[in-house]
Amino acid sequence: MKKLKISIIDLIHNSPSQSLYRRYMFSNYTSIMPQIVGVWCREEGHEVNYSIFTGSQKLNDLLSDKADLVFISSFTFTAQLAYAMSNYFRSRGAVTVLGGPHARSYPGDACQYFDYVLGMTDRDLLKQLLRNFEMNRHEGVYLAASAQPTSIQGVRERWQFIEKVHRHSNFIRVIPMIGSFGCPYQCNFCIDSQVPYQQLDTGMIRDDLSFIMRQIEHPRIGWYDPNFGIKFNLIMDTIESVVPQGAVDFIAECSLSVLSEPNVRRLKKNGFRMIMPGIESWFEYGDKSKTGFANGIDKVRKIADHVNMIQSYIPQVQTNFMFGLDSDCGEEPFELTKRFIDLAPAAYPSFALLSIYGQGVRSNISYETDDRIIPFPFHLMRSVHTLNIVPKHYTWEEFYIHFIDLLQYSFSSRSMYRRFNANEMMVPRWIILLLSLTIGGSGKISSLSSILKNLQREPEFRAFVERKTNRVPRVMIEKVRHDLGPLWEWLPDKSLSYRSDILSNPFPGSKSEKVNHDSRE
Ligand code: SF4
Structure with missing residues (x-):
């Protein structure tokens, strides 16, 4: 087989940015799967150039690579950048492949702009693609394995890519590890609820932990499990079998149902420095916070x-x-959250808005059936800023007024001062302050305020969010044009409006096919 030149690009942000927080922290938000794809490609004997885009790198550097095959991993809010890049690389003769959350949520739309779009990907699927690929300029081919891979490449194999990412970050370096796929909970907005829970091989985890400790003194490891510690004793026994107490700092996203006092004590003993539990709502999801019907x-x-x-x-x-x-109804959810901030002053509150991402979650179909989805250009679909549905019990304007008020309360000088003082550790307290003063707090408030201003001043914006027209307002087009810079020229016509596949054939196009293990054998 010919040795291929393969470029892998992990899009973490959708525009150039000088934000201090992004510059110092975003390189720690890389995805693991593009690195695994990179390892698989290398093991097949190909030459791989792996890059990330957090907003701080020069786009021109990413585009200079001359490759046979370009893999782009994209979230939905980076999709227009991905589409423009694909168009550019195709003009230079490359075959382009899309992976990541956007590929799983909008495969039909993405097939218009990529030669291949990948759903769940395993090694067999990738091998098949590398051995037999072609340009599919009219309509891309959708490929998906029937399930997540049962084993993946560990940190040792991914190390060259991790080191490359760390060169982008001089301040805090987090090593990405994963111990499980999927989640047993069924939160109806979450793509991980669609993936059966699967604990990964603890032998590999042990080997990775030992490897990392030999590379770096006192490393910081971020667990990428959607919900860490579902098999709590198993994963903690694994960690304790190789990591001496205090030798590693860990970060994890974990449900409150797992965080009983004995478990939290054990986490502390083993160096867990940051925990991110999902509370979500004061009226739903009581099972994962173990609050039952309260x-x-x-x-x-x-x-x-x-x-x-x-x-x-x-x-x-x-x-x-x-x-x-x-x-959610009336001001109560917002007021209750303010009470929570008063009662738990040290916790950093992170707020997201419900975003319906195509066919990422099965229950999304009900929003489409009720015609409640507002077709924002993908570029603007960041769950921290954009509610892309018509809310059930509010006008869009009322909803944003309540939400901005909550943010102003949460990031007022008083709340930030209490949070800063309540946090005893030097580095976390300064990171939280930096986040609050930039994109997490004041940055978010000013961006949401400008959305509200557009809603109040621009009739075409209001008509769009009230579902009276699908015509994308000028102010949104200008935002995408500004953010893409020179790549705006490469954004395919019409790609600001998207094709929803939820109600129709999920994988349209005569050339589309769904691959599973049986059909490939
Ligand atoms: S508990 Fe977290 S990871 Fe699991 S389904 Fe709910 S939101 Fe997703």
């Missing part, structure tokens, strides 16, 4: 006590909330 202020009090207990052991706790759910 709702409203009762749930606020219970969770504040729980979070304060965690924070007495773990220095940094980020609590994740979701707004725009159909159970």
Whole structure:
């Protein structure tokens, strides 16, 4: 087989940016799967150039690579950048392949702009692609394995890529590890709820931990499990079997249901420095926070006590909330969140808006059937800024007014001062302050305020979010044009409007095919 030149690009952000937080922290947000694809390609004997884009790198550097095959991993909010890049690389004769969350959520739309679009990907599928690929300029081919791979390449194999990422970050370097796929909980907005829970091989995890400790003194490891510690004793036994106490700092996203006091004590003993539990709502998802049927202020009090207990052991706790759910009504969800901030002052609150990403989650179909999805250009679909549905119990304007008010409360000088003082560890308290003063707090407030201003001043913007027209407002087009810079010229016509496949054949196009293990054998 001919030795191929393969370029792998992991898009973490959608525009050039000088933000301090992005510059110092975003290279720690890389995805693991592009690195695994890179290892598989190398093991097949090909030459791989792996790059990331966090907003700080020069786009021209990413485009200079002359490759036979270009893999781009993209979120939905980076999709227009991915489409423009694909168009550019195709003009230079490359075959382009899209992977990542956008490929799973909007395969039909992406097939218009890529030669291949990958759903769940395993090694067999990739081998098949590398051995037999072609240009599919009219309509790309959708390929998907029937399930997540049962084993993946560990840190040792990915190390060259991890080192390359670390060169982009002089401040804090996090090593990405994963111990499980999927999640047993069924949060109806979450793509990981669609993937069966699977614990990965603990032998490989042990080997990776030993390897990392030989490379770096006192490393910092981020667990990429959607929900860390579902098999709590198994993973903690694994860590304790190789990591001496205090030798490694860990970060993990973990449900409150796992975070009993004995478990939290054990996490502290083993160097867990940051935990990110999802609370989501004061009216739903009680199973994963172990609050059962408690709702409203009762749930606020219970969770504040729980979070304060965690924070007495773990220095940094980020609590994740979701707004725009159909159970939200009036000002109560926002006011309850303010009470929580008062009762658990040290926790950093992270807020997301409900975003419906195509066919990423099966229940999305109900929003499409009810005609509630607002067809924002992908570029603007960041769950921190954009509610892309018509809310059930609010006008869009009312909803944004409540949400901005909550953000102003959460990142007021008083709340930030209390948070700063409540956090005893030097590095976390300064990171949280930096985040609050940039994209996490004031940056988010100013961007949401400008959305509200557009809504109030621009009739075409209002008509769009009220579902009276699908015509993308000028102000949104200008935003995409500005952010893409020179790549705007390469953005394919019409790609600001998208093709929704939820109600039709999920994988349209005569050349599309769904591959599973049986059909490939
Ligand atoms: S608990 Fe977290 S990872 Fe699991 S389905 Fe819910 S949001 Fe997703």
